[in-house]
Every structure is written in structure tokens, then in C-alpha cells.
Amino acid sequence: MAFFLSMKKFAVTLTLDFIAAVILFVGTLHADELKNNGQPDQLESPSFESFMLNDESFAVIVGKAPANAKVELIDGARKLGETTADDKGSFTLTLQKKLGKGQYHFVLRATDQSGKSFTSVETVTVIISHKVPDGMAAFMNDPAGASRFISNAPGIIEIGKKTHNNFDVTRITYKNSILTISGQAEKNMQIIATLGNMRLGSDKTDINGKFELSRFVSLFSGDHVFRIDLFNDGGENVGSLAIPFRIDERHHPVNQLYRDGKPVKTVIVEKGDSLSSIAEKAYGSSRYSEAIYSANSAILxxxxHITKGQELILPEIDNSQKSKAANAQTNLKEK
Structure with a gap:
């Protein structure tokens, strides 16, 4: 009896091992078949690295693709330009025709030397106004992660057919899933804010032309572009703006101030602060305190004399300001 039980156990073990071997063999054949059929992996798909406008306002795209592949820029059903990747897969594509004012959705298509074509996983949205090169923003929509800007630091872009002179967005905050957009226009005008196909809310400007609309909304970390439309009493659209907004961490509060159409960094004055100590923390040197003072001369x-709780603008430091600060520091030492 024990002999038959042992033989039965052996047969079951042999059967299980045989099934496992068959599964492994079939899986290997399937993997080899995919490989032989040229199934593309993520690395073979072309990808965007940057999108910019050159000095003559022609679009320039830099990216990666299979080595020596033909790379095409596609907008819907239209091919706007093509180039060839080098031996390392790098390419630069410069369009021969200027992009007109409007919004575009681009993908890349790469065709390797065997004739296989691959389309980029990401799509890139490009917004262009009549004011170039500053009036351009390009951001990449990656289905596997957060969106991100691939153009130079974008500012507020006028995208309407006509824009009211006093129409502007001055601040966007995001805290505890509450999004608040503030700005100004003429009095008694309607403001409507949208994000993609989602309407965020509306508001009317007060007697001073100020507006502020809030909405509870869950936003992922990454780059966003809000659209703000302005309507007069007759319901006519008299202005449209595209506003760039970045969330570095999903649950981290964001307080973004805009000046002259550009997002600017700010700091809240704490007890014991001075312009020199703020400059030291922000730029690594106290010699930029004069640049901070100049950027905030309207309130300082x-x-x-600065006051606890004040919000000060931290300006971008260009080469001329660096040189000026260095000379001032040298003169101070010589004295």
C-alpha cells in the first residue's frame, strides 16, 4: 500500500513539474516572439527634452529617438517638420514655418532604419501669443507622471483675440486643496477660470476692479496652465490669459505672486530679519540686499526698516546686478 501511495505522490510531483516547465517554455517563446517581432519598449519611443523659439521666432525641438531614425513633429494629422537623429539618438528639429498664435498638441514619430515607426508616449501642449519669444509656453503631458514645462520659464500669455489693458492675474495660492486666483480688470466684469476641460469657477470684479475666485480642487504635483477669460456686461469676451502654475509637492502650500506677467519668488519677513540676512539666505550673499530693496521700493x-509679516519680492539676479553688487562690496572693503 505504501508503495502505491509513494508512486502516486511521485506521479503528482512529476505532473506539476512538467506543467511548470511547459509554462516556462511557452513564456520564453512568447518573449522571444515579441523580441523578434520588434515589439518596441519605452526606450525606443521618441521623447521631447525642450521646446523653444530661436531668435527668429522659429520653433526648435530637442529630444531623443532611436539612433539614425527619421523624426517627425506631428500636430493632429499634420506633419510640421522632420529631421534625423544622430548615432546616439539625439536630434534637433527646427521648423521652417513660424507657428501662429494659438494652442497646439504635438507628438513625435520616429521611423528607424528597418522601417518600424514609434510614437512618443508624451504629448506636448504649446501655447503661443502674438508676443514672442516671451509669449510662449510648452509643457509635456506624461501619462506616467506629472506634467512639466519644457520651455524657458513661462510667464502669463495673452491668448485672446483682444486683451483688455487692465486685465491681469496677480496671485494664485493653493493650500489644503483650496485654489484661489486673484487679479484685476475693469469694474463689474465677469471672470471665468478653467483648467483643461474643467471649469474652476467665476467671479465679478468689484468697484475697484479686483477679483478673487476660489475652488476646492485636488491638483497633482507638477506644472499646470490655468485659463482666465474676461467678459464685459454684454457677454463679449474681451480678454483671455494662460497662467503657468507649479506645484512642487502635492500637499505643500503654494503662494505664487505675479508681477508684469511673470511668476516671482517672495519671502515673508520674520522677526530679526534684515535685507542683508534675507539676501544671505536667498542668494548666498548679503551683497544682493540692494537688489531686494529695489524690487520692493514701492512698499519699502x-x-x-522692514516689518515682520511683510511679503518681499526676491528678484532674479542678472549679470549686471551681480557685477554691481560685487563692485559695491569691493568699494566697501577698500574704505
């Missing part, structure tokens, strides 16, 4: 009458 004295560089030696």
Missing part, C-alpha cells in the same frame, strides 16, 4: 521707504 527705508532699506533699514
Amino acid at each position: 521707504k527705508n532699506p533699514d
